[in-house]
Amino acid sequence: MRADPMRRVVAEPLTSEGFAEFGEVVEHGGDARRRHLSLPFAHAAPACRPAMWVSRVDAALAWPCPVVLLERHPHSSQTFIPLDNAPYLVAVAPDGADGAPDLSRLRAFIACGSQGVCYRAGVWHQGLSVLRAPAQFAVAMTLADDGNDEFLELAASVDIVPPGFSR
Numbered sequence: 001m002r003a004d005p006m007r008r009v010v011a012e013p014l015t016s017e018g019f020a021e022f023g024e025v026v027e028h029g030g031d032a033r034r035r036h037l038s039l040p041f042a043h044a045a046p047a048c049r050p051a052m053w054v055s056r057v058d059a060a061l062a063w064p065c066p067v068v069l070l071e072r073h074p075h076s077s078q079t080f081i082p083l084d085n086a087p088y089l090v091a092v093a094p095d096g097a098d099g100a101p102d103l104s105r106l107r108a109f110i111a112c113g114s115q116g117v118c119y120r121a122g123v124w125h126q127g128l129s130v131l132r133a134p135a136q137f138a139v140a141m142t143l144a145d146d147g148n149d150e151f152l153e154l155a156a157s158v159d160i161v162p163p164g165f166s167r
Helices: none
Strands: 008-010 023-026 049-057 065-072 078-082 088-093 107-111 116-119 135-143 150-161
Touching: 008 107, 065 088
Parallel strands: 008 150
Antiparallel strands: 023 116, 049 135, 065 150, 078 116, 078 135, 088 107
């Protein structure tokens, strides 16, 4: 599905309930000492090698934030955990009937610096977009020898705005 070039999506605060369709929010909740996560190393063949690295983002986004490129990892979940308490934007879209992202259902969330995200395998998402830079994230996923990334440049961008944005 193609996006209307004037389409805007208002970002909402990241919550486990709001994000559940796309993955898990990495944060602790409740009284238990530990909260076990089910998705961080979930994968399908041929992904098999666990990998972890640190990514650095040197530039903060500007509002409105255009979504022009989405990516997904069909064989692996992918987890991002902020290392320096930097808030960031999470933009996700489910598959449409044709397997491309359904941009009419694109959602955007603002993650506080104490929340990580774990995308389910195959979820279309925007690359790291931080609200304060520089920022560093621990990234974990499993890798496949024959590639693990799909990128899609959008024919028309969707602009993401924060709550209350007017321009």
